[in-house]
Amino acid sequence: MSVISSWNLTISLNTTLSLSWRSSLPSRAIFPRPKKPKTLVVLAIALGAKPTVLVSEKLGDAGIQLLKTFANVDCSYNLSPEELCTKISLCDALIVRSGTKVTREVFESAMGRLKVVGRAGVGIDNVDISAATEHGCLVVNAPTANTIAAAEHGIALLTAVSRNVAQADASVKAGKWERNKYVGVSLVGKTLAVMGFGKVGSEVARRAKGLGMQVIAHDPYAPADRARAIGVELVSFEEALTTADFISLHMPLTPATSKMFNDEAFSRVKKGVRIINVARGGVIDEEALLRALDSGIVAQAALDVFTEEPPPQENKLVRHENVTVTPHLGASTTEAQEGVALEIAEAVVGALKGELAATAVNAPMVPAEVLLELSPYVALTEKLGRLAVQLVAGGSGVKFVKVTYASARGPDDLDTRLLRAMVTKGLIEPISSVFVNLVNADFIGKQRGLRLTEERIVLDGSPEKPLEFIQVRIANVESKFASAISNSGEITVEGRVKDGKPHLTKVGSFGVDVSLEGSIVLCRQSDQPGIIGKVGNILSEENVNVNFMSVGRIAPGKQAVMTIGLDEEPSRDALKKIGEITAVEEFVFLKL
Numbered sequence: 001m002s003v004i005s006s007w008n009l010t011i012s013l014n015t016t017l018s019l020s021w022r023s024s025l026p027s028r029a030i031f032p033r034p035k036k037p038k039t040l041v042v043l044a045i046a047l048g049a050k051p052t053v054l055v056s057e058k059l060g061d062a063g064i065q066l067l068k069t070f071a072n073v074d075c076s077y078n079l080s081p082e083e084l085c086t087k088i089s090l091c092d093a094l095i096v097r098s099g100t101k102v103t104r105e106v107f108e109s110a111m112g113r114l115k116v117v118g119r120a121g122v123g124i125d126n127v128d129i130s131a132a133t134e135h136g137c138l139v140v141n142a143p144t145a146n147t148i149a150a151a152e153h154g155i156a157l158l159t160a161v162s163r164n165v166a167q168a169d170a171s172v173k174a175g176k177w178e179r180n181k182y183v184g185v186s187l188v189g190k191t192l193a194v195m196g197f198g199k200v201g202s203e204v205a206r207r208a209k210g211l212g213m214q215v216i217a218h219d220p221y222a223p224a225d226r227a228r229a230i231g232v233e234l235v236s237f238e239e240a241l242t243t244a245d246f247i248s249l250h251m252p253l254t255p256a257t258s259k260m261f262n263d264e265a266f267s268r269v270k271k272g273v274r275i276i277n278v279a280r281g282g283v284i285d286e287e288a289l290l291r292a293l294d295s296g297i298v299a300q301a302a303l304d305v306f307t308e309e310p311p312p313q314e315n316k317l318v319r320h321e322n323v324t325v326t327p328h329l330g331a332s333t334t335e336a337q338e339g340v341a342l343e344i345a346e347a348v349v350g351a352l353k354g355e356l357a358a359t360a361v362n363a364p365m366v367p368a369e370v371l372l373e374l375s376p377y378v379a380l381t382e383k384l385g386r387l388a389v390q391l392v393a394g395g396s397g398v399k400f401v402k403v404t405y406a407s408a409r410g411p412d413d414l415d416t417r418l419l420r421a422m423v424t425k426g427l428i429e430p431i432s433s434v435f436v437n438l439v440n441a442d443f444i445g446k447q448r449g450l451r452l453t454e455e456r457i458v459l460d461g462s463p464e465k466p467l468e469f470i471q472v473r474i475a476n477v478e479s480k481f482a483s484a485i486s487n488s489g490e491i492t493v494e495g496r497v498k499d500g501k502p503h504l505t506k507v508g509s510f511g512v513d514v515s516l517e518g519s520i521v522l523c524r525q526s527d528q529p530g531i532i533g534k535v536g537n538i539l540s541e542e543n544v545n546v547n548f549m550s551v552g553r554i555a556p557g558k559q560a561v562m563t564i565g566l567d568e569e570p571s572r573d574a575l576k577k578i579g580e581i582t583a584v585e586e587f588v589f590l591k592l
């Protein structure tokens with residue numbers, strides 16, 4: 001058994017938790033309904049209302065049409081930050097490109113309604129991801145559809161710069177004919193340093209090789225074999241700077257890459273280097289670039305992106321004669337815009353339907369086939385969490401939770417992040433007003449001081465099924481249903497997936513078997529004939545449908561735990577009657 005992760009979370013239980021003793025039913029025998037804005041979208045859909053998607057920048061028509069099949073679509077472009085904050089509390093999703101700043105204030109103004117932000121493109125530096133995560137808002141992007149467009153624009157700028165295309169064009173249009181002034185430089189045989197060897201960078205490299213250039217790349221995280229496969233040598237930052245005739249930037253803007261190209265970097269480049277930036281303005285210290293251009297260290301620059309967009313009129317870089325500029329056009333081809341629009345619309349609609357997004361930026365990306373396989377276990381883990389926490393006696397603080405996964409698969413073949421998040425959701429939601437999802441589960445858990453430990457039991461046998469059983473244990477607490485405490489002294493619930501459905505298979509040390517649907521009555525009685533019939537009668541008198549019933553015994557004639565799965569919620573009166581059956585020693589009603 002090995003511990004694979006742990007973190008802290010403290011849940012303080014309020015005293016009106018679900019448990020009821022046989023003869024003293026509290027005023028509300030069931031769990032208090034959470035006050036949270038729980039899955040508003042799903043609720044809205046259930047009521048027949050469509051979710052609302054705000055599109056704040058121009059999006060390809062195919063994407064808009066797809067969104068309209070599922071949601072009310074509000075295309076409001078050029079909103080001021082204040083207008084965005086005002087509108088956002090009425091929206092379930094927001095779709096942006098690079099021009100909308102999705103700040104913490106936006107998430108705060110959403111007041112819990114905003115469920116997903118879709119970035120119709122790659123760079124997510126305009127979205128405050130930490131704030132999104134803290135607010136449980138999923139951020140998805142469209143990472144692939146504009147790769148080629150951005151790479152082609154990089155190559156367009158590379159060739160334009162080398163032959164002074166923009167300057168010469170302006171000159172001819174101004175009535176001049178300056179053939180000697182605009183003599184260019186050749187690309188063939190020159191060294192191009194691609195900085196950031198990801199999707200765009202590697203496509204630029206491929207194309208530059210076709211132009212006869214020597215291509216080197218700097219990317220601390222790129223796999224060497226990918227570079228080798230296209231004949232590119234991965235080099236250090238230093239080597240890239242000192243050997244390149246052309247430098248093309250393709251890394252994301254992050255705290256680590258911010259102003260990566262500064263005075264220090266420009267002091268090490270080859271004199272006369274040419275720089276192309278189709279990444280983000282912020283990766284260059286623009287003042288430093290201006291100095292390097294003025295001193296001739298950098299011969300020319302081609303910039304598609306700027307620290308501030310649009311750049312102010314007086315921006316000296318924009319007006320510099322050795323600088324070619326475009327207004328952030330990297331992704332702007334008809335094909336790329338239709339592609340990203342569809343990619344983001346699909347991701348946003350999927351997220352609004354509650355599906356997990358393959359392009360999630362702030363949640364684990366779980367491949368579709370893994371999701372499909374894990375989905376019954378997702379339901380199981382959430383329900384086990386909900387059951388376990390409902391079994392805790394009011395006043396106990398839930399801090400130490402252990403989740404055990406029993407599987408014949410090796411640890412690398414089982415991604416438990418999703419399952420862990422769902423246990424957290426199950427543990428926290430019934431006893432608090434927060435909404436927990438895959439996005440914010442770890443954050444909320446940590447914030448509340450819960451210490452959740454995951455363990456693996458590696459079983460012999462066929463690894464065909466991802467999991468054999470899952471156990472959730474809560475230590476250092478008392479239970480309102482004493483039988484839920486196992487021999488190890490912890491509240492223990494265990495479940496399995498049977499025929500694709502989650503089942504509860506153990507409570508404390510008692511083996512049980514009940515499908516986890518509707519609600520459950522757990523009942524400990526002295527093992528004797530007739531109890532099942534008596535309980536069944538009480539429920540049938542109330543028209544409460546029993547969907548499952550099982551009895552687990554320590555030994556014949558001793559104690560047994562009866563588990564009853566119910567489709568409807570029984571009245572308080574019916575529960576009271578169950579508690580009054582003489583052989584019933586304790587019972588509890590649990591909502592799933």
Ligand SMILES: NC(=O)C1=CN([C@@H]2O[C@H](COP(=O)(O)OP(=O)(O)OC[C@H]3O[C@@H](n4cnc5c(N)ncnc54)[C@H](O)[C@@H]3O)[C@@H](O)[C@H]2O)C=CC1
Pocket residue numbers: 121122123124143146147150195196197198199200201218219220221222250251252253256257278279280304305328329330331332
């Ligand atoms: N101008 C435009 O319209 C467009 C701009 N972009 C920009 O291009 C960037 C790259 O896009 P993709 O290639 O699709 O992303 P990607 O994630 O596939 O590639 C980024 C690469 O940068 C590398 N990287 C990270 N830190 C680095 C560092 N300190 N030094 C060197 N490399 C580093 C990463 O390892 C990764 O391989 C985006 O983040 C976006 O900002 C993307 C599309 C269009």
Ligand SMILES: O=C(O)C(=O)COP(=O)(O)O
Pocket residue numbers: 097098099120121122123124146328329330331332
């Ligand atoms: O995808 C990206 O990262 C881009 O920079 C494209 O930006 P845009 O969607 O054209 O505003």
